[in-house]
Amino acid sequence: xxxxxxxxxxxxxxxxxxxxxxxxxxxxxxxxxxxxxxxxxxxxxxxxxxxxxxxxxxxxxxxxxxxxxxxxxxxxxxxxxxxxxxxxxxxxxxxxxxxxxxxxxxx
Numbered sequence: 001x002x003x004x005x006x007x008x009x010x011x012x013x014x015x016x017x018x019x020x021x022x023x024x025x026x027x028x029x030x031x032x033x034x035x036x037x038x039x040x041x042x043x044x045x046x047x048x049x050x051x052x053x054x055x056x057x058x059x060x061x062x063x064x065x066x067x068x069x070x071x072x073x074x075x076x077x078x079x080x081x082x083x084x085x086x087x088x089x090x091x092x093x094x095x096x097x098x099x100x101x102x103x104x105x106x107x
Contacts (some may be wrong), residue, residue, distance in 0.1 A: 057074045064070040
């Protein structure tokens with residue numbers, strides 16, 4: 001992170017070595033290299049987590065939009081619980097009134 005500090009000598013030497021090793025001609029080349037490395041690292045982490053989810057719960061993480069949706073299905077699979085269909089209209093209204101939405105912020 002940058003906190004209005006000067007770059008350390010070690011970081012500067014490392015940046016020069018990376019610049020030279022990958023034949024960067026412009027700052028745009030260096031930025032593109034950084035983005036590629038960042039995306040590849042994120043992809044590696046995601047694929048490892050996906051493999052873990054497949055081997056543990058036999059659920060493919062990429063089919064879920066949110067982590068809560070995935071964890072709910074994992075809970076159902078892990079516990080073996082099957083949810084019964086709500087046929088009573090009052091129960092449906094009760095559940096719908098409990099639904100909350102919106103943004104959540106955590107620090």
